Amino acid sequence: MKEALIQKEVLILDGLCAGFPARRGEVRVLDHVSLSVPKGKITGLVGESGCGKSMTARAVMNLIRHPGRVTGGRILLEGRDLLSMRKKERRMLQGREMAMIFQDPMSSLNPVMKVGKQVDEAVLVHEHVTHAEAKRRTLEMLEAAGVPDPERRYHSYPHQLSGGLRQRIMIAMAMVCRPKLLIADEPTTALDVTVEAQILDLMKEMSAKGTAVLLISHNLGAIARVCDDVSVMYAGKIVEQADICTLFDRPRHPYTRGLLSAVSSLRDGSEVLSVIPGHVPNLARLPAGCSFSPRCSCRGKECMEKTPEMREISPGHRIRCLWEEPGKKPGEKELETEGLAAE
Amino acid sequence: MLRKKEKQIVSDFEHRKADPAGPSEISEAYDLGEAETFGKLMLRMFRENKLSAVSLLVILLMILCTILAPVLTPYGETDMDLLNRLQPPSGDHWLGTDEGGRDVLTRLLYGSRVSLMVGIVPTLLSMVLGALLGVMAGYFGQWTDTVIMRLADIVLAFPSMLLAMVIMYTLGGGLFNVFLTLTLMNWGSVARIARSETLRLKKSEFVEAARSIGVSKWKIIFRHILPNCLPTLIVLFTLNVPAAILTESSLSFLGLGIQPPGASWGLMVNTGRQFLYNAPWLSFVPSAAIMVAVLSFNFLGDGLRDVLDPRLRKQ
């Protein structure tokens, strides 16, 4: 227990694997995912649809849907391994020590229950307090989450609220027990930009109060705005990991470079946008060797034979790529418009 | 019931359609790339749901028996044998004889003609009628919708048995009138479902896209809307057939359906009921036949629904 107290890392994923049975063997959705989420910081997890980032969140919260399951690795919350815990023990941590908010704030709230009651519930499950006390805590939290007129909103049903307000309710619900870890799975994807900015600010505020946040997003802009460290995911694997400035200034993995130049070419006024050719591979039929190799512009012969391991290239900067020399600059600006060329 | 994986795929797929921004990792991982022709779909259904395969076999067997009835039994449908009345099942009469000494098995086989036809023909008619009216109501809206759906409301407000009784009373008994009655009774619910499907499809982007090109109304209905309603309608068909068989048997049981000396399973139960205590097989054998037929269609319908249209489960 002592160790847990001095530990800075709230959440550590160590070689986490998850998958589900398919017709032939097993489809591996998460392949040795390792990352850590330190206290008081926002850690980003970025990738395109289908890369496994939501699955990571669900694995931590024990929400993987049947028939998917965790097949290996460890999930450590302040040093305690969640996977070896008893079911009930693990459940009691959920909502109290770690909480989650979801992508779609409409479908994530129970439509037939007043939102205030739904927040109350989070308190009542974990603490032996009166309903009045729970309500007081709820109102306090709604206020902190920036819900205007909390007393009135307490009695609203989800369909009566706007998307931004619903997401604030979700955040209040997640934070009401003051968890040590908050997992946010695409919290702003369903929202408009102006509201997105407000929600991101709110998350920043929460992390400043000491909560460790794992922010999952496909939006590099949102990641750049609030995160301290970032992991980039591709086809179930983490391909690059660094602090935010290093990742945006000196990306090393060709996929990260491709993503970044795709986004930045949209703004720097170039006539032709930079693209990554082809599209995300089907997890059931991953290419041999490096999963990214078919789309990689600087792949060598060995890329299609040898599976790269994660390795540290400078303190805190890890990549999963076979290319040794940084001077090589693999994957710099590609002017390929033929999207299907690589198929 | 047995197909979690399939359901998962479908639900994930639906989910992805509904919310394209939402990454759906599981469906990505599955191979959705293969085209599913109708044959492949059936194969998948049979692989995943053995019961539905068995049911289809039973139904085909029943139809075969119906056609081959004259070959399969040495007795005629109405051959009386007053010396052998109310005989229990024996070597000569596998399922015994009735109060007129007629062979029960023979009458069962001939009766299946009526019962299966009554199951299929009016259901088909009511599907066509209901689907057309429902699609029109949904697509054109306004007064077309009001008129058609009020009519459907009226039909659906009656307890179905009582409506059937009134119509049969007005028209008189007989096979053709049973067809007519069942068609009039059943189109309403089909129309309702077809309408709600149409409303859903009408809002879909591909119909809007067709309208933006300038495709004509009827072409949109026949090329875009009806083909997409088809899975729902097929499933509905297999679920309505057993309902029709049950209704006919109930009508005949009350003496309001098929008239003697014709044979239908319901009628056989009706006449057999007088001898319930000394010759119970007279009522129970045709009842069991009805049940087997209905069960088979229900199983088949369940299987089809799971493959073709998981949304229907809620209705």
Next chain:
Amino acid sequence: MKRILQALLVLLLVSLMLFGLLRIVPGNPVAVLMGEHANQATIDRLTAELGLDQPIHVQFFRYLSGAVRGDFGTSYSLGKPVSGLMGTAFVNTLLLSLAAALFAWITGGLCGLLAAIRKNSIPDRLFMGFSLLGISMPVFMAAMILQYVFAYWLHWVPISGTADWRSFILPAVALGWNSAGSIARLVRSALLDTLEEDYIDTARAKGLGKSGVLFRHALRNTMLPTVTMMALQLSALLSGAVITETVFSINGIGRLAVQAITARDIPLLQGTVLFSTAIVIFGNLVADFLYTVLDPRTRKEA
């Protein structure tokens, strides 16, 4: 309010259609009633007495204004006012249907619930088999088997009639089995669907256990489709009552309707069918209202 008006409109149209249907029957009903040997003068006198010589719309309005006041005319065959006949029959049908509905809702609901919780287990298979049997078996078959086994064979309950409460047990089970099957299947699939909703994940992420998720979040949402279904089952129950009442010789509305048809007694038939339909329409109204109570999304904004 709008729903009530709509229901009244449907009821009006239903009575109109019923009236029309029963007037298409070829031949003068009075002549049929009197038999072959009646003389023309008597037939004419009786026709005039019953108002059957009036134009059809006059007959309809006369009937309608009577029906609103509770007067459904006089039964041809029994010679008594239809409303009185229906009064006694209604009590029996009500008792039977209520008992059947109770049986259907409780067993159906429980079976569906347990089957969904223990999805793909042996109890699930058993409950679903029981349900499928219910919806696949003709009502008369269920009735006859129950009658044969429990009344004729085991003598646990009376064979027929309405002598005491025990005689209602078999008819209620026979009648309710079918509905129980439909309800069980619906509850099961609705609950399984609800359990896949996103807000169930939210509840689990909050740390709620299985029962908490089920009772606090899933059940109420599962109720929504179920309530509509239960109202629909009312129509099925009244349909089935016709058969059950016949098999068990219960003097109810359904049996009255069958008797009316056999005796070609139009006022009686019209009265019973109209009355049953009114009950169904009323049941749907209640379901609509319940739905509004259960689902805040359908409520009007204050």
Next chain:
Amino acid sequence: MSEVLMEARNLVKDFPAGRHRAVHAVSDVSLELQEGKTLGLVGESGCGKSTLGRMLMHLIPPDSGEILIRGTPVTWLSDADFMKYRRMLQMVFQDPYASLNPRMSVRSLIAEPLETYRLHESRQETTRHVLELMSTVGLPEEFLHRYPHQFSGGQRQRIAIARALAPDPDLIICDEPVSALDVSVQNQILNLLKSLQQSRGLAFLFISHDLSVVRFISDRTAVMYLGKICETGPTEDVFREPLHPYTRFLTASVPMPDPHRRQERPKMAAGEMPSPISPPAGCRFHPRCPYAMPECSRTEPKLRRCGERQVACHLEK
């Protein structure tokens, strides 16, 4: 200055929402689309931009106002009479998973407009044209007889584009064509659209909530808020120096993919866009506007011209 291809004058559209209430989706919107140019239409969800696109497309009739194509009023033409203008304008929809009929093959999807306008005599000619279109948008020939569910989002959007190109239109209305796609695929589609525009002299109305996408593809940009246009102008001007406070707010809200510039964003308007059922009186943005003056809640600012730009704000006079 190029010719005006399509013009909308004072379009209004309300949708009924229960008793005595209406969603004021589009209120008094005027805009011009020029031949061969792209107009970007940006705004948050629910601001009425899609409704506007559908009105221009003749899919829903406006309550009042006028639509002109090359100077001819077409607003109240019946569907049959409008047919001759249909060929000139086509549409690409947001959701590539929903905008293609799942039961039609690629061939019949792309051939549908060709058949509707009876552009070819024979089936072979139609097929040849379909193949030509497929190669234009970068789809290999062997996909001809496949069905939509066999394709990824980006490929489907290519099919939708080929379909829109089929009758050789002058204007394509793109309703959020890339918002359902991942970044790398999104860029492929945007490149395709831009090169098509240049090679074929197409005009686009590009509806999107994504400012950077609009910035890349548009010549001019119009910003919509709660059913009204609050600012229009050449894209670079609008983005570099927004005049309307809402535009300023919007451009500042977009998160930059650059961790060094995160604190640049000024903290401005809070809250969300109010419901279009009861829009605020006066300037519709005033409840959220940091510069709101008493006048703003009383009178509605008109769209005023200043140079090449137009802005509806009391501050800009």
